Amino acid sequence: MLAEAAEPPFGAVETVAERPLALCAGEPGIVRRFLAWRQRADAGERAEAASALARAYLYSDLPADERAEAELGLATVLDDPSALVRRALAEALAGAFEAPRPIVLALAADQSDVAGVVLGRSPLLTEAELVDFAASGDAAAQTAIARRPRLAAGIAAALAEVGRREAAIALADNLDADVRPSALWRMFGRFGDDCEVRDALASRADLPPALRNELAAATARGLAAFATHCDWLSAERAQRIARDAREQATATIASNAERAELAELARRMRAGGTLTVAVLMRALLGGDRDFFALALSELSGIAPRRAAALARAPKSQGFAALYARAQLPAPFLPAFRAALLALNVADPPRGDRISRTLCENVIAACEARAEVGQGPILALLWRFASEATRARAREYADDAWSAPPPRIDRPNYAPLLIEAVAAALQEFDAPLVEAPARLESPLAPPVELSLAEGEDEATAAPPVQLPPDMLAALAEAA
Structure with a gap:
């Protein structure tokens, strides 16, 4: 039996927390004693006791009457003035299927730091x-x-x-x-x-390609606005860079999308006014014939299969009619025809990078015609060719940096230089020097100088002594 009401009904709170089965030992009035004790305990002790009572309800084999009484005790915790106590109860009941559902619903309607525990975990909701x-x-x-x-x-x-x-x-x-x-x-x-x-x-990997394209466009606009606001770039320059980045992102997204997703991408781009000549030409120069055909289908209203068949015969009148129905610029028709013909011959792999070979073929075809109105499309093609050249240069540099550095041995070039100089001087009629023979000793022989007239050994200049490192260098050069 527990002590009288004058003493804490559970003894030390630590004992309750460590031994939750003590609540189900069969003593009568356990919840009443808990409520009486709770009036004199602080918030921390009440939180531990509420957690212990919840664990006893969930994991103890209580009789029906004691279980009902324990549920009433848990319900009284809902009115505790401290959010710490109510949160302790929420954490004890959050992940349990056996928790009392009315109490879980009440906790879910509590303030955010209490309700969030239940809303994020409870399987009963x-x-x-x-x-x-x-x-x-x-x-x-x-x-x-x-x-x-x-x-x-x-x-x-x-x-x-x-x-x-x-x-x-x-x-x-x-x-x-x-x-x-x-x-x-x-x-x-x-x-x-x-x-x-x-x-x-x-x-998210499951993001639709059309939405990914819109995200790229919004990001480009945000970066352009930020660069203009910081006065890093002029407004025109920032918009130009943002447009190029958006077109490159569109090519990358389209090259990795399925056919059904390409149709939605073309439809949303047409609705947003971003299905431009630059986007279509970039798709062709990257080998993406499917997106080009679906874009023409979307712009013209022709069935996708019919548009794809006409794109396979770019010299035909049918393709010219499809191009005109799509309301694309008439002076640019030869450039698109040249790109499609080059694709029929080369058929490069579909990708997000522009093919330099295709660019050069289309530029050559357009310059050979020399028709009026091709200046803008030629400027666009040369810009694409520059981009392809830079991309190819970056790949080459990356490969060069990733390759292991070659091993370079440092030979002794001194004898070779001496022989080369001697051979060059021998071409003259009177050679000035002769190539020295290889010496047995690493040091040059001593030079004996005779004393001048009137000098003796005491007054003569002392011999020149070279430092040891210089002597070793001369020996190595010899």
Whole structure:
């Protein structure tokens, strides 16, 4: 039996926390004694006791009456004035299937630091309840829901529609969530100007190519605006760089997309006004005939299979009619014909990089015709040729840097130089020097000088003594 009410009913709180089965030992009035003791305990002790009572309810084999009494005791914790106590209860019940569902629902409606524990983990919350909590909760509650494992598509759609910025980032980062393309597009429509949301969306492997292309365009616009704001580039220069980056990103995305995804990409680009001559010519010079045909189909309204067949015969009148129906510039028709003919001959692999060979062939064909109005397309082609040259140079430099450096032995060049000089002097009628013979000794023989008249050994100049390192260098040169 426990002590009287004058003493703490559970003894030390540490004992309760370490031995939760003590609550189910069969003593009568255990919950009443818990409530009486809780009035005199501080928040930390109440939090530990609430956690112990929750673990006893979940993991002890309680009789039915004691189980009902323990559930009432857990319900009284919901009215505790300290969020620390309620959070301890939420952490104890969050991941359990056997937790009392009414208490879990009450905790989910609590303040964010308490509700987030349950909203992010409890398996008892249904999809409809989570959608309701997402609509009524703040950013912290929505973020907790967005991070749930195996998040259903309906909840993800609700978060994409009403979620705050933090929830959108968490949802995009949750690769375990079932996020449909419509929800991804909705998040981009709401937060497309936020760089963190764009980065989170771009990290998803299941992102539709059309949406990835829009993300690239939005990123290019953001960087151009930032460079202009910082006065790093003029507005015109920044827009030009952003346009080139967007076109390169489109070529890369299109080269890795499936045919059905290419159709959506072309459709959205036409609606956004970004399906330009530069994009189409870049696709052809990169060997991507499929995207070019689908783009012509989208611009002209002709069936994709019919447009692809006409693109296979670029010299035909049918292709000229398709080109005119797509409302592309008439002076540029020879350039597109030359590119398609070069593709029929070379058929390079489809990729995101421009083929320098194709560029040179198309430029040569356009310059040979010398027709009026081809100046803009020739300028575009030369810009593509410059880009292809730089890309090829970068690949060459990367290969050179990645290769192991050659081993260079350092030979002794002194004898070779002496022989070369001697051979050159021998071409004259009167040679000035002769090539010295190889010496047996590493040191040159001593030179004996006779004393001048009137000198003796005491007054003569002392002999020149060379340093040892110089003597060794001369010996090596010999």
